Amino acid sequence: MLVFGFWTTKICNTRNCFNKIVLIALFSLTFHCNGFASIVCPDLKKILTKFDSPSRWFMLGKKCKVPAGARERLKEAIAISEAMSEHAQKQAARYDLLLPEDAGFLEGDEDEDTNTISQADIADAVDITSGSKYFNLHLSQFGPYRLDYSRTGRNLLVGGKKGHVACIDWQTKDLKCEMNVMETVNDVKWLHTEAMFAVAQKRWLYIYDSKGVELHCVKKFNDVLRMQFLPYHFLLATASATGFLQYLDVSIGKEVAAICTKMGRLDVMAQNPHNAVIHLGHPNGTVSLWSPNQKESLVKMLCHRGAVRSLAVDKTGTYMVTSGLDRKLKVYDIRAFKPLHSCFLPAGASCLSLSQRGLLSAATGEIVQVYQNVLGSNPVSKPYMAHRLRGQIWGLAYCPFEDVLGIGHGEGFTSMIVPGAGEPNFDALDTNPYRSHKQRQEWEVKALLEKVQPELIGLDPGQLSKVDQASFEQRHKEQIEALGFDPLAKDKFKPRTKKKGRSSAGAIEKRKRKVAHEDQRDEIRQSVQERTEREKELKEKSNEKKLGNKSTLDRFRK
C-alpha cells in the first residue's frame, strides 16, 4: 500500500493532466473509504474538492436582458453569444484542475497561536530555498527605507531617505546597481520592466536605468511624495507635497494630466488594481478617488475621525482597507461605498499592504502584524502572524507570486516569510518570473501595443462593453446647454415681404398668426393624443384587475 502511495505522490507532482484524471478515477473510491489518500497525497484532496465545488469565478457577469420589442435575429444573436461566453467560462474554469502549484499555509498545533511562531522557526521548518527567503539587510546609515518589488517579483528596489538607492535580485542576492543620489529620497518605484525605475527625490522626479545611469530628470514633477505605477496604462501617478496629482505616460514621456486636488499635502496614496483609480488619503479623514480625466475627484468618502494614515485596495477592486490616526482599521466595500467592519488597533497602523491572496499586513512602529480573512463580512480578532523588528517601519510591500513580505525600516530591509500570501500560479503571458530575454522583449512589445488610453480610466472598467443608455433627448439637452440655443428647433417664421401690395404690417401679422396657430394646434393635438393613450392604458389595466385573467382551464390549476 505504501509503495502504491509513493507512486501516486510522484505522479501528483507532475503537470500531466491525463495522469491526474486517471488518478482521480482510481482514488475516488479509496478516498471515500478512508482518509488514506489525504494522508499520502495532500494535493489530491485539494484537487478533488476543487473539482466538486463550483469554481470561484464561474458564471462571471450577469445574463444580458433581452429588450421587450426585440426582433428575432437580435434574440438569436444574444442567445448564441451568451452560449459561447458560458462555454468559454466553463472551459477556463476547468483549467483550474491543471494548475501546478498550491498556496502556502501555516497551521499551529492545538494550543499554539500562529502569531507566536517566529520567523526563525519557520525558516528552520521549511526547506533551504524557502528558508533563505527570510533575511535582513542591515543598512542603518542611510535612513528608513522604502521599497518596491517589480511586477514579476524578481527584483527589489530599496531607497533610503538619506539618498541610498539599490536594486537587488533578492532571491540570488545579486546586486544590480547601488548608488547614493545625494538628496532626500521620498519614494522609489519600478516602471514597466526591470530596465527603468523612478526615484522621487527632494526637488524633482528622476528616472534611472537598471544600471544606475540617470536617464531623465523630470522637472515638471516637483516635490513628489508618493508614486504609483499603473502597469496597463503605462502611467506613473505622482502625489506631491503641493497638492498636485500628476500622471506621466512613461512610454511616450508626456504628462497626461496634472490635477490640482486642493486638498493639501498628499502623502497617502494607493491604486485600485481593478480599475486604475488612484485613492488619496487626507488629513481630515477623507479618502478621495481620482482619474486623469476629471479635474475633480470621482468620489470623496469620509473614512476616519482623524487623519488617514494608510490605504490599501485588494486586487479585485472590491475592498478597501484604511487605517487612521483614530487607531481604527476599517474595511469598506468600494463598489457600493459601504463600510463593512472596523477594528481597533491599540497603536494604529502607519503602513498597510494587501497580498495577492488577501492577507493584510499592518505595521505599527516596530511591529508588523499580518491578518487573515480580513476582507469579508466577519471582523477579525487576532493576527495570523507577527514580527518584531529594530527600527521604525517605513514601507511594506508583498512580493508578487511569493510568500514573502518586504519591510523597509530605519535599520535597513527585512524580508519576512508569510505562508499563504502569494498567488501560487502565475500566467506566463501576463507576468512570468522565469521569462527569458526574448520572452521579455515580446511581452514588452505586446504590452505597448495594447496600452490602454487614459481616457478609459473610470470607476467601471467594463463600461465600454455596456450599452450606451444616454437617449437622444439627453444628448439633445446637453447640446442645447452647450450651444445656448436649440439647433433642431424650427426657425421663427419670417413671412415674405414682397407680396405685391399685400405686405402691409397688418397682413404680415395676420400671416404670422396663422402659422403660430398651426403650431399651437399641433401641440394640442399631440397632448390630446398622449392623454387618450394614457387613459386607454389605465382603463385596460383596471379592466384586467376587475375581471382577472379567467380562462376555462382555471379549475385545473392548483
Add this chain to the structure above:
Amino acid sequence: MKVKVLCRNPDDYVRETTRDIQRVPRNYDPTLHPFEVPREYTRALNATKLERVFAKPFVASLDGHRDGISCITKHAKSLSTIISGACDGEVKVWNLPRQECLRTVQAHEGFVRGICSRFCGTSFFTVGDDKTIKQWNWEAPGYGVREEPINTILGKAVFTGIDHHQREGTFVTCGQTVDIWDEQRSSPIRSFSWGVDSFSCVRYNPVETELLASCASDRSVVLYDTRESAPLRKVIMQLRSNTLCWNPMEAYYFTCANEDYNLYTYDIRHLDVPVTVHMDHVSAVLDVDYSPTGREFVSASFDKTIRIFPKDKGHSREVYHTKRMQHVICVRWSADNKYVLSGSDEMNIRLWKANASEKLGLLSAREKAATHYNKKLIEKFQHHPQVRRIARHRHLPGDILKQKRELREMREAQRRKEQNVRKHSKPGSVPLLTEKEKHVVAVVE
C-alpha cells in the same frame, strides 16, 4: 506546527535546452487579467487600423484586347482560366496565375454579346451581333490548324445573352425572345415571349436547374420554368434592369442590377416587394455576380467603380476604383471566393482581391489564428464610433464623392417634400411607403 511555503522548482518553469520551446504556464483567473474590455478595445482599434493599412486589393491587369470588354466567363472546372469577349468580336482565353493570354479567336463581326461555358468544361458558346451562336473548343487547335467553331447556328435576330444548363446539354439565349436550345438541334426547342420588345440578360438558376430569369426592356424581370409552356410571372419596376444573378446558395433569391443606381434582391415567391434594396452606386449598375458562398455579391457600375455588397445589407462593404479604370461593363467573382474580375471599356480586365486586406498564399497556423482573432475583434467592437469610423472609411474619387452628395441632397429634398405633402393632406390619403415598396410597379402573373 504545519507549514508550507510557496517554493517553485525552476526546472518546471524554464525550458531544458535551447532547442525546446519555452514553457508557458497559464492561469485564466480573471483577477490576473484586469482591464479585459479596454485592452480588447485597444486591440480592436489596432486591428481595424492595420486592416486599412494592408488593404491593397489590386492584383493585376490583363491587357491585350483591342476594344472594350463586353463579357467575361469563368471556366466550369478550372480556377485558373477565364474567357473574355470584346466589342470588336474578339474572344480571348486567359491564364490568371501567369496573367497571360493563351489564345485569341476572332469569334464574331461586331460585339460579342455573351459567352457561357459548358458544364463539362470542354467547350464554350459565344453569341454576337452577327446573329450567330458559335460553339468552340476549350483546347487550342494544333499548330497550323485554323481556328474553327465546332458548331455555328444562324438566328433570325441578334442574340443578346446566353446561358447554359448546369447538367444537361441545353442552353438558353435571349434576344427578341427567350429561346431554349438543344445542342444537337439548330432551331430552338421552345420559345418564350411576353409581348415585349427585347431581353437583355437571361440566367439559369444554379440550384433549381429548371428555373430561368430574364431582364426585359419593358422594365421587368420575367421568370420562366422550362417544364412549363408559358412564362411564370414578371415583376415590373420603375427603371430597366441590366443584368441579374441568382444566389448560388439560396435557390429562390436573385439580384438584379438596375438603371436607377440600385440593386434589388427578390424572393421569387414574393415578387411584390424586394427583400433588400442595395443603394450605393452613383450611376447605372451594369453587372452583378454572386460569390460562390452566396453571402456577398459584386456589382459593376457605369460610375467607374465596382462595389461588394453583403447579401442582406443595403450598403456596400467595399468599393474598388482606379484612375485608369473607366466604365466597368462586366464583373465576375472567381470560384475560389478570393478574387473579383472586372472588365471595363478601356480594354483591360482587372484582377482584384475580394478581401482587400487578405494575405495571399499559404499562411502559417499562427498567422491564421491572428487573422481570425483580429476579424472577430473588429466584429465585436464594430458599433463603437471610433472603430466604425476607421473601418468604414474608403477613399472615393472626387467626382463620385460630389455625385454622392448631390444624390443625397436630392433624396433628402424628395423626402421632405413627401413629408410636407403628407402633413398637409387628409390623414391617410398619402400612404407611407417604405423604400422597398417604392420601386416595384406591378407583379403580373
